[in-house]
């Protein structure tokens with residue numbers, strides 16, 4: 001510790017060729033020290049180079065860029081002076097964030113409302129989920145009611161899940177191309193519990209886990225609470241950087257890797273089949289458990305729903321892959337039904353962990369989930385059509401009210417990962433809160449605190465008129481005359 005601050009050194013490295021591949025073409029064409037420093041700083045703030053990653057030696061990077069050694073030395077000096085890298089003799093130069101840098105606002109949980117405007121319930125643009133499809137929930141309850149007396153004769157403890165629901169979940173995996181037996185399924189209280197159980201079974205405090213960066217914020221919180229060390233695989237609007245992912249896996253040999261390959265939360269990116277194969281092979285060779293979160297896989301708006309990643313392995317699925325999912329996005333988060341698919345042996349071990357926390361899932365939720373699972377292919381198209389229309393409406397509202405923002409239209413999922421062009425996400429979040437809009441600032445999704453300040457995740461899960469009102473209020477907060485305080489000062493060398 002120095003001045004109460006933990007001092008890190010590098011815990012992995014990026015090669016000169018890998019770094020060059022991340023630099024914008026203008027820097028590659030005419031490498032100057034200011035441009036190079038600014039590009040590296042942007043990569044750090046965007047999570048594309050994680051913190052505590054050793055940068056290439058100056059001579060090596062100069063060679064890879066076809067630049068003079070003085071250019072790289074000058075860039076590293078600027079980065080060091082402004083706090084974006086540190087160096088130590090013998091340890092090289094590694095990425096950091098300047099002291100005191102971090103999110104401005106309080107840590108906001110989704111829905112943590114408290115809106116000021118008189119009686120205004122506010123607009124929640126932080127939750128990427130919808131209410132239940134009304135008709136199907138009513139139908140499911142009607143189907144379940146006459147079956148309850150028979151179920152109620154049993155004491156009601158089904159730690160593995162209701163047998164019929166385990167079978168229905170297994171059948172759905174089989175139908176999607178991944179042959180699965182009911183013994184390979186544990187029914188959980190949502191995908192979040194599924195992830196916590198897997199983490200509790202496989203990891204001990206201090207173990208290293210790799211996640212995407214950015215990633216689902218509550219998964220990051222679960223890893224922090226379990227006191228695990230997180231490394232990261234960058235996901236940008238262009239998708240996964242699989243070469244860096246492979247080298248991160250090789251260098252850190254993590255215990256577990258957690259990925260959301262289908263309409264990734266928050267970017268909406270869809271991992272191509274070739275990258276899925278590379279990820280399977282890389283995790284197999286490092287002996288890393290690969291946890292695949294399929295919670296959003298069925299929200300396929302412009303492409304067919306992807307087959308399970310595990311189905312690309314040997315028939316019956318690669319044993320090192322654990323797949324989790326839930327009914328929260330296809331149906332309703334209020335119905336606490338999710339699952340884990342793994343080997344039958346691991347399911348037994350996971351169930352022992354589960355019993356220590358909550359004994360069993362709710363039988364009422366599970367019996368309602370049964371007909372919903374079985375009718376999924378019939379009910380899903382209407383939900384997807386609604387999401388497509390709302391996505392279009394959100395795009396129109398953004399174009400109208402905040403034309404300076406940009407985004408990449410995702411082929412599925414529930415939200416846009418909006419680029420604000422300036423690191424003002426936390427400041428905007430505070431001002432928007434006062435205007436009755438709750439937003440998901442980008443920093444919530446970053447592995448390292450203080451990154452993704454120039455991003456917002458805006459879900460298209462509300463009706464079009466609410467989305468438009470939300471974006472109109474955001475624009476009001478943005479354009480209210482007083483510039484927003486950036487979470488990161490622009491360094492002196494950037495004009």
Ligand SMILES: Cc1ncc(COP(=O)(O)O)c(C=O)c1O
Nearest residue numbers: 190191192216265295326328333
């Ligand atoms: C990627 C991802 N995983 C897990 C969850 C948690 O879902 P559940 O409600 O099933 O616990 C969500 C919900 O937003 C999610 O987006």
